[in-house]
Amino acid sequence: MMELTMPDDTSLSPLRRTLCSHANAIRVARWMRRDGIDAAIVATDGPLQPWRVIEATDANHQDTRACA
DSSP states (O other), rough: OOOOOOOOHHHOOHHHHHHHHHHHHHHHHHHHHHOOOOOEEOOOOOOTTTEHHHHGGOOOTTOOOOOO
């Protein structure tokens, strides 16, 4: 899977950049799936939360960018 990254001009600490990464969203979605929750990853416009992991039942499938 291609890693999606945020622009380098976004001013974030290294920890925040890791927590905001697409890779971390995938990791969280996998944890949710292991617990029996169907998860989806959606893109947001927020620089502090560019990816949000939600229950797939809450996802509007037209707005879903990627599923973990």
